[in-house]
Amino acid sequence: xxxxxxxxxxxxxxxxxxxxxxxxxxxxxxxxxxxxxxxxxxxxxxxxxxxxxxxxxxxxxxxxxxxxxxxxxxxxxxxxxxxxxxxxxxxxxxxxxxxxxxxxxxxxxxxxxxxxxxxxxxxxxxxxxxxxxxxxxxxxxxxxxxxxxxxxxxxxxxxxxxxxxxxxxxxxxxxxxxxxxxxxxxxxxxxxxxxxxxxxxxxxxxxxxxxxxxxxxxxxxxxxxxxxxxxxxxxxxxxxxxxxxxxxxxxxxxxxxxxxxxxxxxxxxxxxxxxxxxxxxxxxxxxxxxxxxxxxx
Amino acid sequence: xxxxxxxxxxxxxxxxxxxxxxxxxxxxxxxxxxxxxxxxxxxxxxxxxxxxxxxxxxxxxxxxxxxxxxxxxxxxxxxxxxxxxxxxxxxxxxxxxxxxxxxxxxxxxxxxxxxxxxxxxxxxxxxxxxxxxxxxxxxxxxxxxxxxxxxxxxxxxxxxxxxxxxxxxxxxxxxxxxxxxxxxxxxxxxxxxxxxxxxxxxxxxxxxxxxxxxxxxxxxxxxxxxxxxxxxxxxxxxxxxxxxxxxxxxxxxxxxxxxxxxxxxxxxxxxxxxxxxxxxxxxxxxxxxxxxxxxxxxxxxxxxxxxxxxxxxxxxxxxxxxxxxxxxxxxxxxx
Numbered sequence: 001x002x003x004x005x006x007x008x009x010x011x012x013x014x015x016x017x018x019x020x021x022x023x024x025x026x027x028x029x030x031x032x033x034x035x036x037x038x039x040x041x042x043x044x045x046x047x048x049x050x051x052x053x054x055x056x057x058x059x060x061x062x063x064x065x066x067x068x069x070x071x072x073x074x075x076x077x078x079x080x081x082x083x084x085x086x087x088x089x090x091x092x093x094x095x096x097x098x099x100x101x102x103x104x105x106x107x108x109x110x111x112x113x114x115x116x117x118x119x120x121x122x123x124x125x126x127x128x129x130x131x132x133x134x135x136x137x138x139x140x141x142x143x144x145x146x147x148x149x150x151x152x153x154x155x156x157x158x159x160x161x162x163x164x165x166x167x168x169x170x171x172x173x174x175x176x177x178x179x180x181x182x183x184x185x186x187x188x189x190x191x192x193x194x195x196x197x198x199x200x201x202x203x204x205x206x207x208x209x210x211x212x213x214x215x216x217x218x219x220x221x222x223x224x225x226x227x228x229x230x231x232x233x234x235x236x237x238x239x240x241x242x243x244x245x246x247x248x249x250x251x252x253x254x255x256x257x258x259x260x261x262x263x264x265x266x267x268x269x270x271x272x273x274x275x276x277x278x279x280x281x282x283x284x285x286x287x288x289x290x291x292x293x294x295x296x297x
Numbered sequence: 298x299x300x301x302x303x304x305x306x307x308x309x310x311x312x313x314x315x316x317x318x319x320x321x322x323x324x325x326x327x328x329x330x331x332x333x334x335x336x337x338x339x340x341x342x343x344x345x346x347x348x349x350x351x352x353x354x355x356x357x358x359x360x361x362x363x364x365x366x367x368x369x370x371x372x373x374x375x376x377x378x379x380x381x382x383x384x385x386x387x388x389x390x391x392x393x394x395x396x397x398x399x400x401x402x403x404x405x406x407x408x409x410x411x412x413x414x415x416x417x418x419x420x421x422x423x424x425x426x427x428x429x430x431x432x433x434x435x436x437x438x439x440x441x442x443x444x445x446x447x448x449x450x451x452x453x454x455x456x457x458x459x460x461x462x463x464x465x466x467x468x469x470x471x472x473x474x475x476x477x478x479x480x481x482x483x484x485x486x487x488x489x490x491x492x493x494x495x496x497x498x499x500x501x502x503x504x505x506x507x508x509x510x511x512x513x514x515x516x517x518x519x520x521x522x523x524x525x526x527x528x529x530x531x532x533x534x535x536x537x538x539x540x541x542x543x544x545x546x547x548x549x550x551x552x553x554x555x556x557x558x559x560x561x562x563x564x565x566x567x568x569x570x571x572x573x574x575x576x577x578x579x580x581x582x583x584x585x586x587x588x589x590x591x592x593x594x595x596x597x598x599x600x601x602x603x604x605x606x607x608x609x610x611x612x613x614x615x616x617x618x619x620x621x622x623x624x625x626x627x628x629x630x631x632x
Contacts, residue, residue, distance in 0.1 A: 054474055056630070073476065081474040087466035104475040143471075 005068070007032040007151055007182050008053060013062035015048050015206075022048040023059075024206035030151075030199075035173075035183040037197035037214075039190070039283065045206040046186040047084060050155050053184065054081050066151075077105060080149030082140050084156045088128050095124040098142050105147035118142040118172060134165030141172060151182040158192060170195060190283040202287060209290050214283060221289055222281035224255040227262065230275050238269045246288055253285065316544060346412040349373040349388040352395055360394065361419040368412070383409070384433050385597060387568050390416065398423040405434040433597055436509050441592035442565035444501060445527065448494055449559060449585050452531035453538070453552050456490050460539035461548045464631060473629035480624040483540075487532045487620070494528045495521075514599035523595065523605065527588035530612040533619035534584060540623040543631040559585040587611050 006029035015023040023045045030036045038046045051057040053064050055071040066075040088097050098111050098120075115121045118138045123131065131139060137157060144152060154173070158166040166189075173196055177183060187193050193200055194214050202210040202217075210217055224244075234252045239245060243262060246253045256262040259278070266273060345367040363370045371388065373379040379391040383401050389408040393399040398420050402409040416423055463469045472482060499521075505511070513520060538551050562569060562576065563585040569577060580586045591608035594600035602609075 056470065056474060076474075076476040079474070081471075083467070083471060083474075085467055086471045087468050088471075089463075089468060101475065104472075104477050106476075147475075 005032070006030055007067060008184070009065040009068075010049070010053060011063050011065070013049065013052060013064070014060045015045075015052060015057065016060040021206055023052070026062075026201075026203070026206070026208055028201050028208065028211060030182060030184060032150075032182050033180045034198040035177055035185060035196050037193040037200035038184070038186040038203060039188065039193050039200050039287070040203035041188060041287075044203040046203055047155055048206075049203070050153055050184060050186050054079065054153050077107070077147065078150040080144035080147060080152045082137075082144040082152075082154045082157055084159065086140055088139075088143075090129065092128055093125050094120055094128055094131070094139055094142075097128045097139060098146055101143045102146045108147040109145065111146070114142045114146050117145065117175070119168075132165075134161050134168060137161060137165070137169060138172065141169075145176070149181065151184065152176065154183060154185045156186055156188070158187070158189065166192075190287075194283055200283070202283075202290065204287075204291050210286065217286060218281055218283070221286050222255065224257050224281070225259055226279055226281055226285060227254040227256065227259075227266075228252075228277040228279065229254070229271065229273075233272050233275060235269070235271060238266065238271050241265050241269055246285075248288060253288070255281070255285075316546070346390070346408055346415075347371055347388045348412060349379045349382055349391045351376060351379055351391065351393040360392065360398065362392070362412075362416045365415055365419070368415070380428060381598075383428060385593075386433065386435060386438055392416075393426070399426050400424070401426050401428050403428060403433070407435070437511055437597065438593070439566070440505060440509070440511055441596045442563075442589045443505075444498055444524075445563075445585060445588045445592055446560060446565050447501065448498055448524070448528050448588070449531050449556065451494050451497065452490065452528055453535040453556060455493075456486055456532050456535040457539040457548055457552055460486065460536065461542065461545060464539075464543055464628070465545075467630075470630040478624075479627040479629070480620070483533075483536050483620060483623050483627065486536060487529060490532050491525065491528050494532075495524060498524050498528075511596075513596045515595035515601070519602055519605070520592065520595050522602075523588065523591050523609065526609055526612045526616070527584065527591075529616040530584045530588075530619065533616045533623065536623040537619045537626070540627045543628075559583050562586065563589050565589055584612055584615055 008030040010029070011027050013023050013026040014021070026045070026049055038049060040046050048057065052059045055064075055075060064071055066072075066078075089100065092100065095111060095115065098114055102108055102111055102114075109117075112121070115124055118141055120135070120138055120142055123135060123139075128136075128139060141154075141157070144154075157173075158169050161169065170192065173183065173185075177196070183196075185193070185196060197214060199213050200211070200217070201208045210221075212220070228251050231247070231251050243265065244255050246255070254262060263273075347369050348363065349371050350363070351373055362368060373382065373388070373391060376391075376393070379388070380401060382388040383391045383403050383406075386403055386406050386409070389402075389406060389412045391401040393401075400413070400416060400423055402413050402425065404410075413425075460469075463472075469482075502520075506513075534555070535552070538555070539548055542548050542551075558579075560566075562580040563583050564580070565585070569580055587608045591600075591605040594605055
């Protein structure tokens with residue numbers, strides 16, 4: 001395979017269920033050694049797409065290729081997977097759970113090495129059912145890493161974790177990225193995607209609505225800064241002003257090139273500014289801009 | 298409180314009614330059991346006692362015992378066969394009519410005791426003949442069947458239920474993401490259960506044999522081989538049931554649907570030799586029947602490997618067939 005050739009290629013993927021088309025003609029390529037993000041709200045088709053890429057779910061149409069070939073035995077040996085929800089076998093310790101999966105692969109890391117990598121060494125003898133949410137996710141990540149995978153799938157890995165556990169998990173993913181692994185990550189946390197991903201696709205209703213490097217996408221769509229105001233403090237009369245106003249759930253966002261002029265206009269319209277927040281655009285804003293709705297809906 | 302109770306009751310009813318496979322199964326299982334039992338055990342009242350008769354039916358006709366209600370007469374071709382039938386309590390009494398009325402009875406058989414009283418009341422001059430060889434007490438006759446039945450329950454429920462739990466929890470889905478194949482997974486389950494069952498069966502054998510002073514007439518090594526092949530067949534049978542379904546009610550219902558007929562038809566508790574031919578044919582295709590018959594032959598009659606070879610081959614072939622079907626129809630995840 002030539003250098004920089006994609007490690008995974010997704011072509012015209014369709015997944016139809018009796019009542020809904022979950023994935024509707026999705027195509028993209030994942031370059032080797034990158035962290036590739038699939039972003040979108042619940043029901044966008046992210047998990048269906050990633051499960052087809054993992055070879056767990058058969059597509060209705062289209063195909064996924066790993067190193068130019070259909071998914072097969074080599075892919076299974078070289079892929080590590082962390083599902084959104086996974087139960088492990090009962091009555092096994094952390095070490096035994098990792099060792100079980102290590103036994104399913106021909107090549108891989110030493111069990112102690114994986115436990116060390118995922119900060120689980122001190123919990124090695126603990127029953128896997130007696131772990132906190134963050135520890136449980138680290139164990140599932142350890143299991144996903146046990147075969148020293150070339151490509152690692154992480155399906156909403158930090159959903160349900162507290163902020164501290166989430167940050168710890170991001171640190172772990174950063175250390176895995178440093179090992180030049182290819183990571184496919186689905187998330188609806190934009191901060192997570194912006195921090196970890198080199199390239200993203202944004203999905204909605206089973207389709208890709210934007211694709212590219214996060215900073216490039218942001219600079220393509222936003223050359224402005226954003227002003228945020230609580231919605232209840234934004235009077236109707238201010239909507240008559242020649243401003244680009246986007247409604248979010250509890251706030252309004254105004255994007256502008258001319259910050260001084262916009263602030264003057266708001267003051268003249270007697271809009272209270274004590275809760276005003278000025279910030280650069282992020283991926284959340286991009287999704288809002290593209291679809292007219294917020295990601296976490 | 299009533300409102301909460303009604304809300305939960307209503308939701309559970311909706312869940313049950315909308316789970317079509319479970320609903321259909323809940324209705325069909327008892328119906329099927331009743332219809333099946335009716336076919337097997339229905340019809341006119343059955344005989345309570347079975348009397349084997351040496352010689353022709355014409356010669357036996359005048360004997361008043363054979364005209365008693367609930368006494369069934371079966372022809373026996375020779376004395377040696379008849380004695381073995383008495384010894385194994387497949388018949389309750391053997392009647393010989395050449396040169397005066399003679400009879401053989403197993404003194405350990407409760408039914409033999411009663412039918413002897415009936416015979417002597419009808420024909421006081423009938424002469425009792427000694428039963429040569431060791432008579433087999435009912436508990437000894439029952440022992441191989443009880444061991445086999447315990448194996449059946451452990452195999453079918455132990456494996457079937459575990460696979461179902463793995464599927465429901467998503468553990469199977471996680472395994473599916475590894476190089477593990479369905480055949481490898483199923484084989485590992487079979488072997489894990491097999492070692493457990495063999496250990497338990499050996500333990501049970503030793504304890505019960507000690508308590509009832511039982512000594513196997515045949516080779517213990519052959520019994521062990523039979524236990525291994527019989528367990529393999531029934532574990533594989535259990536896996537085929539759990540290979541596909543995700544509903545506990547359906548799997549438990551199916552397991553019940555299989556274990557009940559096996560318990561009744563395989564001759565664990567009583568002989569079904571006077572049942573219709575088609576019932577016996579169904580019984581013969583059940584793995585438990587093959588296991589019980591072979592175990593009795595080894596433990597009670599000292600049969601060697603050549604005699605139980607057809608049973609062993611049958612059990613081995615069904616193991617392969619069940620495993621192949623299980624692997625083919627296996628589902629890793631709930632759609």
